[in-house]
Amino acid sequence: MPSPFKTRAAQALDDSDLRTSLTRASSRLQRWRNQAFDDLETPWADLQAAAAASRQAALDHLPELLQTLETRLLQRGAEVVWAEDGAAAFRYIAALATARGAERVLRGRSPLAEEIGLDAALAAAGVNVINTHFGDYIIRLAEDRSTHPHFPALHQRAADVADLFESKLDMPRTLDPQAMGGMARFRLRRELPRSEMMICQAALAAADSGTLALVSDSGEDRLAASVAQIQVILLGIEQVAATLEEVLFLTQMGSRSASGHGFPGAVTLLNGPVQPDNPDGPGELHLVIVDNGRSALLATPFRDVLACIGCGACHNVCPVNREIGGGAYGDHYRGPVGAVLGPLVGAMPSISRRGAQTAPSPVAAADIPLLDPAYADLPLASTLCGACADVCPVGIDLPEMLRSLREQRLAAKGEGPVDKALRAAFRWATQDPANYRRTHGWLRRELTGSVAPPLRAWQAGRDLPKPAAKLFRDRWAERTKP
Numbered sequence: 001m002p003s004p005f006k007t008r009a010a011q012a013l014d015d016s017d018l019r020t021s022l023t024r025a026s027s028r029l030q031r032w033r034n035q036a037f038d039d040l041e042t043p044w045a046d047l048q049a050a051a052a053a054s055r056q057a058a059l060d061h062l063p064e065l066l067q068t069l070e071t072r073l074l075q076r077g078a079e080v081v082w083a084e085d086g087a088a089a090f091r092y093i094a095a096l097a098t099a100r101g102a103e104r105v106l107r108g109r110s111p112l113a114e115e116i117g118l119d120a121a122l123a124a125a126g127v128n129v130i131n132t133h134f135g136d137y138i139i140r141l142a143e144d145r146s147t148h149p150h151f152p153a154l155h156q157r158a159a160d161v162a163d164l165f166e167s168k169l170d171m172p173r174t175l176d177p178q179a180m181g182g183m184a185r186f187r188l189r190r191e192l193p194r195s196e197m198m199i200c201q202a203a204l205a206a207a208d209s210g211t212l213a214l215v216s217d218s219g220e221d222r223l224a225a226s227v228a229q230i231q232v233i234l235l236g237i238e239q240v241a242a243t244l245e246e247v248l249f250l251t252q253m254g255s256r257s258a259s260g261h262g263f264p265g266a267v268t269l270l271n272g273p274v275q276p277d278n279p280d281g282p283g284e285l286h287l288v289i290v291d292n293g294r295s296a297l298l299a300t301p302f303r304d305v306l307a308c309i310g311c312g313a314c315h316n317v318c319p320v321n322r323e324i325g326g327g328a329y330g331d332h333y334r335g336p337v338g339a340v341l342g343p344l345v346g347a348m349p350s351i352s353r354r355g356a357q358t359a360p361s362p363v364a365a366a367d368i369p370l371l372d373p374a375y376a377d378l379p380l381a382s383t384l385c386g387a388c389a390d391v392c393p394v395g396i397d398l399p400e401m402l403r404s405l406r407e408q409r410l411a412a413k414g415e416g417p418v419d420k421a422l423r424a425a426f427r428w429a430t431q432d433p434a435n436y437r438r439t440h441g442w443l444r445r446e447l448t449g450s451v452a453p454p455l456r457a458w459q460a461g462r463d464l465p466k467p468a469a470k471l472f473r474d475r476w477a478e479r480t481k482p
Contacts, residue, residue, distance in 0.1 A: 005377040012324040026316045032260025052395035055307035065207040072210025076272025078285040086116025108200035108221040109133040147326030150258040150312040198228030206244040217265040231282035238306035253393040257311035293345040314388035336388040339378040379405035
């Protein structure tokens with residue numbers, strides 16, 4: 001029986017409209033990204049190296065940076081909560097909403113909230129969540145799920161959104177993106193004054209000054225953060241840097257990598273609630289630092305995946321993601337970086353706050369447990385072409401991590417019948433010149449599917465080019481013939 005991932009991938013491959021939309025959108029984003037870095041005087045390799053060094057230094061000193069961040073925020077009157085997993089984060093936020101009588105809360109763009117299933121958990125507790133990001137707003141109306149960390153509705157076609165707005169918002173059908181965006185803004189801004197609590201995610205935090213950077217290309221997110229009296233900010237434990245200068249540099253790298261913009265449309269810097277001598281800021285500021293398996297990764301060969309700054313560039317360039325879309329990966333983890341995090345984060349135990357103050361002992365890759373089959377197949381969603389590593393602004397070697405996870409998957413599950421059949425067929429075809437010639441002839445006549453049935457499923461989602469008319473050894477013999 002196919003795994004959930006393989007089933008979703010097969011469904012995506014059958015959706016030609018989805019593949020066309022993804023290819024167009026991803027190509028456009030990649031073109032903008034390339035142009036944004038080509039316009040700079042500093043070579044890309046130097047910028048990538050500097051960003052990678054900053055993130056590596058942060059991971060090397062993560063416990064100390066987090067403690068410094070907590071101290072600075074507490075000094076300014078903020079509340080800091082350490083959540084070992086998504087359930088702990090949800091319990092705190094739900095209890096806070098109940099205590100403050102907030103039946104309606106706003107939520108900005110937050111991949112971390114999606115990872116821990118925060119919206120559904122709050123809805124089950126009777127708290128209505130209103131998404132302020134345009135892409136999230138579309139996803140909620142469509143009862144769909146996000147497929148991209150930066151552009152959650154990237155897979156949606158303009159025609160589908162027009163039909164959605166016509167049926168759900170009684171908007172006259174139009175394909176004008178500006179008109180649809182205007183309708184969404186009008187609807188959202190009516191909700192802002194009626195909601196006292198805002199939940200968003202800090203893209204990065206500067207430990208030395210206790211500053212939280214809220215990044216968005218949507219003005220509604222910034223407006224909601226400005227009017228909400230109670231601000232709840234989610235932060236993954238890895239998203240911290242030593243200084244504000246590093247935060248701003250990484251923010252620019254992330255913005256250029258995501259959409260080609262030199263700087264995000266809106267950046268809000270918070271370091272605490274409103275003060276007597278400073279009327280700006282929320283009445284209450286609550287920082288929820290989420291572990292959810294990340295701290296245990298620090299001692300593993302997969303530590304560098306925590307350097308990710310969530311730009312989504314690897315999604316845009318990955319040939320597999322561009323064919324099947326982020327939705328095929330599952331509810332929480334998408335694209336090349338998700339194919340690494342998915343099998344690992346849920347399987348790794350969270351280290352307690354006290355235990356996180358010291359560096360954990362190194363763990364061998366073979367000792368890292370994989371998650372259930374729904375995520376264990378995600379590392380297969382890659383050609384290992386290396387494009388994701390090339391465009392990553394912080395230089396994460398995702399192909400090597402994916403290869404290592406494949407090894408673990410094979411060791412844990414063993415070879416299936418199809419894998420064994422394909423390996424046996426390859427061995428038979430390459431161990432004897434006569435067999436090689438036969439296989440060459442079958443490939444030329446496109447008979448492999450009937451000769452080797454296990455190849456039918458493999459060929460269904462791939463293009464298998466015809467081999468050359470003549471074998472190399474035959475051409476070489478002709479060239480060297482006296």
